[in-house]
Amino acid sequence: MKSAESEWVSLLAEVFERLSAANATITYDFDNVTFEADRVEAGGKALPSGKVRINGKITITSG
Numbered sequence: 584m585k586s587a588e589s590e591w592v593s594l595l596a597e598v599f600e601r602l603s604a605a606n607a608t609i610t611y612d613f614d615n616v617t618f619e620a621d622r623v624e625a626g627g628k629a630l631p632s633g634k635v636r637i638n639g640k641i642t643i644t645s646g
Contacts, residue, residue, distance in 0.1 A: 607644075613638060618637070620634075
């Protein structure tokens, strides 16, 4: 069984693939969205934990 996280990743990958094929533009509008990450260790390297807050827009255009 797939984890919920991997299901979301698969869904987002499919959405981006379809948008790219359609030469589409998509805009995400963030209002005080906070992402938190735990410390991650992979391949002998460690990425520190942290928090990122986003306010504004991200526009993705394909074509």
